[in-house]
Amino acid sequence: MNDIISGLRVAAATMAICVAGYTTVILTFAQVVTPATANGSLISRQDGSVIGSRLIAQAFTSPEYVWPRPSAVGYDAGGAGGSNLSSANPQLADRAEALIEAHGGVSRADPIPADLVTASGAGLDPHVSVEGAMFQAGRVAQARGVEPAAITAIIDRLAERPGGFLTDEQIVNVLELNLALDAELSVQAVAD
Amino acid sequence: MEHVIIVALILGGTTLLSLPLGAWMKLAMDPSSGRMSRWTGLFARIGGTAEEQGWKGYLVTMLTFNAIMFTVVFLILALQHYLPLNPDGMGAHDPTLVFNTAASFTTNTNLQHYSGEASMSYLSQLAGLMWLQFVSAATGIAALAALARGIAGRPSLGNFMVDVQRASLLVLLPLAVVVAVLMVLGGMPMTLQGSAVATTLEGVTQTIARGPVAAFLTIKQLGTNGGGFFGPNATHPLENPTFWTNGLAMIAIMLIPMACVWMFGGILGRMKHAAVIFSVMTVFILVKITGSVVFESAPTPAFAELPVSTDAGNLEGKELRFGATGGPLWAVLTTSTSNGSVGAMHDSLNPLTGLMPMAGMWLNATFGGVGVGMINMFLYIVVAVFVAGMMVGRTPEYLGHRIEAKEVRLAILALFSHAFLILGGTALFAATSLGQSTVQDPGAHGFSEILYEFTSAAANNGSGFEGLGDGTAAWNIATGIVMLIGRFLPIILPLAIIGSLMAKRRAAESAGTLGVEDATFGTMLGLTVVVFGALTFLPAAALGPLAEHFSLP
Structure with missing residues (x-):
């Protein structure tokens, strides 16, 4: 007691x-x-409406945008999750084949970067590898009616090493990249 | 090279930090006299008791307090839809889920059969789950302090109510404040506002769950709790925004389990002995890290026939911002300690990589849970000392305590109960539709999913292999019971051993006493862990991860 x-x-x-x-x-x-x-790293428009969070991937399917990594939960930021498929599960290969086709097909000599066909743990990874962004530069440039060099220059500028000198791989934030594309290339896109 | 530097920085850095923290924990938990004993007076007034307790008294008080923890949180979770701090209007839970979750957080396991952002109110997260993350970790630290006092030959084990407050308020709370502030500066959310609603660049509506993440996440890591604020835990960008928060979180995972070894040595007054134990644990953890990082650098096997670049290794279930080392390193740290938060999806690890987290939980003593990891290692020490004594034909002694049949029986019972809970549960669920109908992947991997879930529950780890429909009543009840037995039996039995030792006369240490401060003892201890811990589980490993690996094309 x-x-x-x-x-x-x-x-x-x-x-x-x-x-x-x-x-x-x-x-x-x-x-x-x-x-x-502290409130979720939100990015807003001039009128105050929220575009998204710089930490949270959102879906991009139009050709004029760089696309993020696939998401097992359809970019649902209210119910995140991974595929949880075993690394040998044939469903992973099926998904990768569909994505390769969506990205316009590739050859063995010039393979697709692995991050573009793998879902992250939460399905909300806000980054792609720089190789993954460069891989899409041709499509984005064509859709916007500009030279690929204009796209790759912006990717290069926004590329970051997540751990500074501790990491070799370079990554780029997809939402920030697409906002930069809209801000800097909208004139050409309209002219086209 | 990147791997080696990051592993060295995280493990080496945490080892260095654990030394002063261990010294502080000895002072805070076991103040001999002087300034720290002021706190004892305050805690005695709050709890209304400070009587010296024997092993039975200490145990009863501990179990009573844990029953109160369970009951309070059971009520909060069950009634969350009537309670305040629920901006997103979360509804009622299934009763078996409430039982499972209350058991899970009371036992420091944090196995989650729910998704936080989709079903928990902020009050449930903070006053229910986060409170247990403090006091369940404090229970573990208190139990270790009591055990160490018994081995040190004190007349009593101390007072549990005072110990649990010392651990909560003098050890966990100050550390949590420091780490949470760093996490906030690292970009982590900390808000009581409900979800944000965004209209994306392509005009789609996206609901972004957020909340008081930084406070919750910090004690989740420090107390080897591991239960995520969000469903996918530390892979969620709002629960782990950058490479740097990821590194800080890994340090927070290891810090107190490491410091517990030093606290144990401090209370015993045998720091060299603690250093030998620490070294044995470090060897095991390095083996597992090496395996994990090497196996995970192999590309995703499913892509073998496809034109996919293989440079980056297996990226399924991983975040790019943590770098190539982050996922596999975290997987080992979180399962070597009984943390259980995940920084990559364990179900999607390559088969042999997936074996490393399982091995960590089978041993459950290579640093292990806050407090209880060192207690588990004490069980291995009892067995090692006994075997060593038999080998040279002397009466086995540990620091002057005669280890006899009774003590060894209790130690073996505790060690085998771990195996029995895991293998028995797995056998039942793998053989029947209880488990078969809930696995997502076919064949050996499906077996691994069941094996992992019971391993995680019994080891009070709480990570999920996932890929398992574990929200059923059968899973909720079975793992809930396994967690409770897996938590309290390995605390009750070691304290019973201490009670038995305290009742005997202690022999003076002589030249003939087994030395516990040299490499011979370390080797003996390491071998005991391998033989008892690892070989018990080899058949299960062969049916799961090994079978899957060798069946790969």
Whole structure:
């Protein structure tokens, strides 16, 4: 009996300090110091409506945009998840074949970058590899009526190493890249 | 080269940080006198008790407190649709899911048969699950402190109510504040606003779930809890936005389990002994990391016949921002400790890579869960000392305690219960429609999915292989029971061993006592772990990951 009363008192104390106190401190800090990222790194239009989050992949299917990695959950940012298919599951090959066709087909000599045919863990990976973006530059350039060099220049500018000198691979944020394409190449696209 | 540098930075850096933290934990958990004992007075007033407890008293108080934890959170989860802090209007849960989730977080497992962003209110996440992430981890630290006091020959094991507050408020809370602030600066969300609704560039509506992620995620990692705020855990970009938050999270996963070894050595006053144990654990973890990183650099086997670039290795279920090392390294760290958060989808790992996380959970003592990992290693130590004593024909002694038949029986019972829960559960579900109808992949991989789920539950890890329809009542109840037994039996039995040792006269250590501070002891301990831990599970490994690997084209 004493144990129960004592346990309830300790439960109340830890609940007050570790839940209410701790959450309030971190919440206040986040909302004061980094309000933009604390609320989900949202990107908005001039009128205030939200385009998306720079951390969350969104679907792109039009030829004038660079497409993200496939998503096992259809880019559902309210119910994220991966394919959870075993790495030898034939469904992975079926999906990859369909995507290769959507990307206009490839040859063995010039294979498609693996990230464009694999779904990420949450299905919301906001990045593609620079190779994956460059792979799509021809299609994007044609749809926008510009030289591929105009596209690759923007990709090069936005490319980043996620871990600085610790990582070799370069990646690029798809939403930011497509926003840059719209901002810088909209004139040519209209002229076409 | 990239792999070697990152592994060295994460493991080496965490080892260095664990030394001062271990010293602090010894001071905080076991203050001999002086300034730290002020806190003891405060905690005694809060709990209304500070009486010295024997092993039975300590155990009863601990189990009572855990029953309260379970009940409080069961009620919060069951009633979440009537309670405040629910901006997205989450509804009621299935009762078996509430049982499973309350058991899962009370036992420090954090196996999740639900998806946080789709079904949990913010109150359930914070006052229910996050509270348990603090106090269940604190329970583990308290149990280890009590065990160490017993081995050190103290007349009592301390007082659980005081210990659990020391661990929550002096160890976990300050660390959580520091790490959560760093996570916030790293770009992690921390808000009580509900989901954001976006209209994408192509004009589609996208609902973006968010919430008080930074606070939740931090204690999830520090306390080897592992339950994600979002369904896909640390692969979710809002739960792990950058390479740097990923690195910080991996350090947070390892930090307290490592420091627990030093705290154990500190309370015993045998730091060299702790260093030998630490080295054995490090060897195991390095073997698993090497295996994981090497096996995962092979390309996705499903693409063998397709024109897909093979340079990047297997990218299914992985995030690009963590780099090539992030996924496989995390998979080993999270399963060596009983954390269970995931940084890549384990179901989509190459077959042999998938074996590494399973091996980590089968051993469950290569750092292991907060507090309880070291307790599991104590069981292996008892067995190793006994076997070593038999080999040279002397009475086995551990730090002056005579290890006899009774102690060894209890240790073996605890170690075998782990195997029994995993293999028994797997056999039942693999042989019947209970499990067969829920697997997603055919053949050996489907077997691995069932094996992994029971392994994760019994080891109180909580990671999921996934690819498993584990939301059924049968899975909820079976894994809920396995988690409860897998948590409390390996705490009860070691404390019973301590009780048995304390009742005997302690022998003076002499030249004939088995040394526990040299490489011979380390080797003996390592071999015991391999023979007992690994060989028990070899047949199951052969039916699952090994069979799958050798059947690849």
